[in-house]
Amino acid sequence: MIDYFKSVWAWFHTILIGMKITFTHLFSKKVTIQYPNERYPIPHNAKNRLQLYPDLCNGCMQCARVCPVQCIDVETIRVVPTDPDKPVMGDGTQRKLWVSVYDIDFAKCCFCGLCTTVCPTEAIKHTTDFEYSSYTREGLIYHFSAMSSEQVEQKKKLFEEWSAKEKAAKAGKVAEPSSVEKGEN
Amino acid sequence: METFNFLDKIIGESILSAVLSALLPLIFLIVYALIAILGELKISAWIQERLGPMRTGPYGILQPIAEVVKLLQKEDIVPTNANRLLFNLAPFVMFTGAFAGFAVIPFSPAFAPAHINLGLYYIFAVGAFAVIGIVMGGWASNNKYSLLGAMRSASQMISYEIPGALVVLTAAVLANSLDLQEISLAQSGPFWNWFLFGGPGPWTKIWVIPFTLLLSLIFMITSLAETNRTPFDIPEGESELVGGYHTEYSGMKFAMFFFAEYANMFIVASVLTIVFLGGWNSPFGEFMSGYFWGVFWFTSKAMFIVFLQIWLRWTLPRVRVDQLMFLGWKVLLPFALVCFIVLSLYRILY
Amino acid sequence: MTTRKFIDIDFSRIESDRMRLNVGPQHPSTHGVLRLEVELDGEVVTDVIPHIGYLHRCFEKIAENVTYPQVIPYVDRMDYVSSMNNELPYVMAVEKLMGIKVPDKVEYIRVIMSELNRIANHQIAIATFGLDAGAFTPFLYLFRDREYILWIFEKASGARLLFNYFWIGGLANDVYPTFKEDVLNIVKQVRKTNQEIERLLIYNKIFIDRTANVGILPADVAINYACSGPVLRGSGVQFDLRKNEPYSIYDRFDFEIPVGKGEVGTVGDSWDRNIVRMREIEQSCRIIEQAVEQMPNEGDVQQAIPKKVRPPKGEIYFRCENPKGELGFYIISDGKDKPYRVKARAPSFVNLSVLPEISRGYLFADLIVILGSIDIVLGEVDR
Ligand code: SF4
Ligand code: SF4
16 A cells, blocks of 8 residues: 555656656757758868869779778779870879779768778878768769860770880780779779 | 627627637637647757757748648558548547537637537547547558557547546536536636635635645546547557557548647646636636636636646656556546545535 | 356467567667567567568678778678777777787777767667657757767767777777867766756656566576676676676776666566666766776877788687677688688677567567667667
């Protein structure tokens, strides 16, 4: 009997305590914000969308190899000595490879940050941009290569001409590696 | 103050006044439901340290309208193996039951849609409609979750009618009437004349105040159970039964259930107001009392009760079915019975 | 027999119709895509069959095809609410295999991070447990605090949930300068919220009635099912790898192992499992405070990172105390840069197996509460 009254009292009492707590919260400072208008600061090292700086990328493909989900697709063309452009990299050294394709599929990317740590030239970096959703899957594939398709065509042709010439010169002694290197994907 | 229906006074007792009398509560109900939905959204948000809806209109005050529009646009899905007739009928039965309750609510001494001298009895009778609607909907959905929800709801409502009815009976004994206007009239005067504080009488009535307070508490609890509000929302407990009896409902039919729930909340709140908080009486006696002020006092008291219900909802966990039965039969019923006997004796002796 | 039938009824032979109810994989309280096939007699649960595999992502097979450091992002995704704790046993296992000794500072940061993540995990566990019982408000209070913890993680590692922060031999990067103050502030805030939650939820009579004496797991059953973590400790068994088999630098700290005592019900009920988590948050706060105090400011967190992760031939099993229980990694190396085999012993999976045992005979509403008290994460159950 005493237990019965005790438990009835406990029901009543603890409910009142709970109501008191929630009532004080009714007037407390709100922690949510009006998101698109106000934002909480994102730390500068946040691992969000990746950004490639094409003039820094030397096409070494380390990022494509280290990516655990293989979402980076890199294709390169060798820069031939006869190239009229004589391209240089962002840091002034001679460019050895044209990066004709550099695609990142952000639908696959898991933002682990491995690619940014292996890159020797720091060409690929995380940005703090996280609002890049898209209605299509294709919209999430970013093409970072700075080269236009005509340029790529031209460079390919240059390379083919040059390699044919080399071949002729070496009289077929040395077999060239395949003309266009493919990315890991 | 005498009681009358002001529409009858103005246009005479005709069909027109009857129709208008029925329309007024409907308009009131719609406005109230929008306010209550907004209140629910905002109060829950504030309690949880959120801002709540902020986009639609200044401070999100148009949110309930947006919700209704959203529900109107939604596809009306009837599950393949559902019993179409009952499935479609259930929300309307439920809403009718809730709306019918408004017929006898005295908003002011000058206005109660229908003057019935069995008002309390009537409210309890049409309130039972909700069970039928829920069981219909739950069974017709052909969904096991709905069925479980409907079963729980039926047992819950039936067992909580009894302590609820006992409480109301006590009030009827105190007021000597089942007419809601009469009950309100019996508590006229300043707030210590309310039945919450033992009703009108000499200061020696002080010893009954604990009993009347307890009674109103009991009624508060039973009213939560009858409207399926937390902590007694087990028929729709979303963590177990997904949506309970309205799992399969979408669009406007879901909105009907939703409206009916809010209407029911107001009905039980107004019964509590009439029976214990003096109905349309001003708390300060003659000050600020009158036919118009009556509406004000009545709605604000009822809205306060609705606020309490919302507040409780966002504070408490949900009870379990057997605990609900325990509370209903072994706690509320004996306490209500004791209070009933004591107050009846008080009524006879004084 | 000639007895009159309607008098001499054997009630146990009356069979009411059993109802088979599919709970999940889309259900608000299965904590993910778990499917429970529940057999109900009225509302009484007579049998539960968990069906898993909806979130199976071939962790173990993928791990055989990627290099050792590349496994870490996948490890994160096993128990995604306590990723730091997942990374710890994996990197420590590989380090042990390679014989790497990491600097002191790394150890301290690792401990602080895992304890913070333990707090975050327990907060989610308590919050969702309250949600299963129908209380919505404590859920958001706890999530608010967890958010503050995630901010620290974000500032330190750049990610909020899946960090890839612990590397084999070190850390991805050093913590930021105001790290220590931030952590101490969080500890204060966590303690404050804990007190509030205790009053608002844990000692609420409705909550006690819902969870006490529900889903009682006796100590012997818990041990037989190889339960670990708060599920085991809730049954009164004092077993915590941080104490019993101290790894990393846990032997330097002074803390207790809270166990279920049956304060409001029976030892090993759902309430006990939950209160163990509450008390563990407090103990984690203590560890963090001590670790922050002892942590050296100087030191290069990357100095011990090997150039090439190529463990010698061999195998290792290494286990740590995850918030959910004992998380162990069994790694076989054949001397290449990719593991030959990585097997994870996932605490959620093992703990889930006890569910049918402890939920028979309770009401359907209790089943949800029991499931919540076990605190599973489907990413870890299915891997
Ligand atoms: S962040 Fe990780 S997953 Fe994304 S591209 Fe870089 S390596 Fe691949
Ligand atoms: S981004 Fe960096 S790692 Fe990737 S190909 Fe370019 S230079 Fe190499």
